[in-house]
Amino acid sequence: MTKELISIIIVILISVGCYGQNKIHFTPTFTETNETTHKIPKGQEYTFGYLEVLENRDKPDGNKIKLPIYIFKSRSKNPKPDPILYTVGGPGYTSMRASKYMKYYKYLDDRDLILFEQRGTQYSKPSLDCPEWAKVVYESNLPNFDPSKTDSLFQKAAYQCNKRLRNSGVDLNYYTTNQIAADINDLISVLGIKKYNLLTMSYSTKIGQVLIRDYPDKIRSVVMDSPLPLEVNYDEESVKNLLECLDKLLCDCEINPDCNNAFPNIKSRFLKYLEEKTNNPLEVKIKNPNNGQLETFYLKGKDLIHVFTSASTSSVPDIPLEINKILNNDLSSIKKQLQHLFQEPGNGVGKGMRLSVWCAEENPFNSQEKITIETNKYPEVKGLSPTVFDNDICEIWSVKKVDDIENIAVSSDIPVLLISGEYDELTPVKWAKSMTNNLKNSYHLIFIGWKHGPTTNWSNPCAMEAANDFFNNPTMKPNPICFSEIKSPVFNTVEK
Structure with a gap:
């Protein structure tokens, strides 16, 4: 075999080897x-x-x-x-x-x-984006919505969005x-x-x-x-964290002479009120801005605690006052918030990304037993789900669990x-x-x-x-x- 032929063979072998190892390379x-x-x-x-x-x-x-x-x-x-x-x-x-x-x-x-x-x-x-999800959020918040259909409609929305995104190649x-x-x-x-x-x-x-x-x-x-x-397993303790923060704020009100004089025993009165409305929902009638008709909402403790969760830092000083208004059956602020529920649904911007992150990184590490306990543990907000997305939704979304190191x-x-x-x-x-x-x-x-x-x-x-x-x-x-x-x-x- 000549030196020239050996050289040609070596070049061919090197070319094949390099092509096999680095067939395609991508640089950001x-x-x-x-x-x-x-x-x-x-x-x-x-x-x-x-x-x-x-x-x-x-x-x-x-x-x-x-x-x-x-x-x-x-x-x-x-x-x-x-x-x-x-x-x-x-x-x-x-x-x-x-x-x-x-x-x-x-x-x-x-x-x-x-x-x-x-x-x-x-x-x-x-x-x-998941406009399918946004539409169901809108529908489920309307006063005439049948709550028995909530789970099935959200599951359907998750399925439809998932299928559409996957069919688009994502x-x-x-x-x-x-x-x-x-x-x-x-x-x-x-x-x-x-x-x-x-x-x-x-x-x-x-x-x-x-x-x-x-x-x-x-x-x-x-x-x-x-x-x-x-x-942290967020979904296992989110309701507990909410009630702990509410407790801290209302205790701060009670140790403040002016706040306590204006709203005595506000913590126990509000928690008792939430529990009462969980068993006998508060009836609130407001005018539907889209058709001018009166609509009736039925609010439980898990809905009324929104007076705390919806507050920003700048509105913290008003929280005891707003709670006291509710306790005195002044529903003006509640009615104003409910008006927003009649706004048309958005496009569910980024919802698919949120689902992918949560269902791959948070849901797999959750204890469903703990979540069930958390949902029913507190009589003031009984039925308030601690989860960002229920397990049934994540099963439909069907993404791979991340490695254990991510927890x-x-x-x-x-x-x-x-x-x-x-x-x-x-x-x-x-x-x-x-x-x-x-x-x-x-x-x-x-x-x-x-x-x-x-x-x-x-x-x-x-x-x-x-x-x-x-x-x-x-x-x-x-x-x-x-x-x-x-x-x-x-x-x-x-x-x-």
């Missing part, structure tokens, strides 16, 4: 475009574009998804080199709405800020927290960022935990506003600031406290009298200021002057 890309999701106010410098990544990273020739990204330029002439990446909660909520309000974000005084849209949410391509198994974390890591690599800071809130704090576990090298510091620990606490020495609202029933203070045991360089700030999402409390930007101070010096617990000025709420005793 970021492409700038003049197209934006929102109109950005004048004076704010930014870049907008789309990050293109694989839907399933094990299939280089499979579906590609596009995620909109804003890179807002710092207002500083000499910005710090490590930008902040911000993505919001949900799961299923869009981050892009924040793009219109950058003038209020203190972070831009010091750094660039990257606004990241999670896969499957409103402005991503594709967006996993693989619902890959819309999970760990895939979103990988998307963020890809973006950081594509942009050539050496170090960055992470700002997360509510559900996206889970993304933050996965990032510091799986991709820690480039993370300088993390802020987790209203954190949701990976290891295990994350340990890290990366500097982390945990921020809680004292009256936050969605992600209670106790959860953030538990996380400090595993996050060795963490600090915890509790905002007295506040509810969920302190960094987005536009009437008082103190939590945002604390977060920004932490980004500037993550080795120290932030202590802005405004934080020491926050006291227990002064409850209103008369309507303004």
Whole structure:
């Protein structure tokens, strides 16, 4: 055999071997475009574009998804080199709405800020919308709806949305927290960022935990506003958390002389009222704005507790007053809230993504026995489901359970600031406290009298200021002057 023939054979073998090993390769890309999701106010410098990544990273020739990204330029002439990446909660909520309000974000005084849209949410391509689900939510809230049909209609909606999304080519198994974390890591690599800071809130704090576990090298510091620990089984205790926060607020009213004088024994009276209405629902008649006819709603304790759950931080001082109005049969506020139920249903934006995350990451780790107990344990709100999605819905959605590691606490020495609202029933203070045991360089700030999402409390930007101070010096617990000025709420005793 000649040397020439041997060389040709070797070349052929090498070519075949390389082709077999690297048949297809995909590299994430970021492409700038003049197209934006929102109109950005004048004076704010930014870049907008789309990050293109694989839907399933094990299939280089499979579906590609596009995620909109804003890179807002710092207002500083000499910005710090490590930008902040911000993505919001949900799961299923869009981050892009924040793009219109950058003038209020203190972070831009010091750094660039990257606004990241999670896969499957409103402005991503594709967006996993479920108008079928939104329609059933609307129908089930109308006064003449037969509650015996609730389960079957939601199951049907889940089936229809699932089938439509799968028929369009979407693989619902890959819309999970760990895939979103990988998307963020890809973006950081594509942009050539050496170090960055992470700002997360509510559900996206889970993304933050996965990032510091799986991709820690480039993370300088993390802020987790209203954190949701990976290891918590949310659905098993959500009703308990709600009642604990309500109890805390009403006890604070009772130890305040003015509040207690105006609304004596408000806690026991309200809880007794809720239990009474659970057994004998409150009848409320309101005019249907669509046809002018009177409609009758029947409200139980699980509905009436909405007076607490619907309140924002800014409306906390009015909660005892609003409860007292209900106890005195002043239903004006309730009627105003019920009017919103006649609004036409939306498009179920991001609902498919929410279903995929919850049914892959939360539902599989739940104890259905505990959920049944939680649903019926408290006579004041008996029948209030603690679950985001019932087990039957997740069986229909039919996505793969994530690995067990996604339900295990994350340990890290990366500097982390945990921020809680004292009256936050969605992600209670106790959860953030538990996380400090595993996050060795963490600090915890509790905002007295506040509810969920302190960094987005536009009437008082103190939590945002604390977060920004932490980004500037993550080795120290932030202590802005405004934080020491926050006291227990002064409850209103008369309507303004």
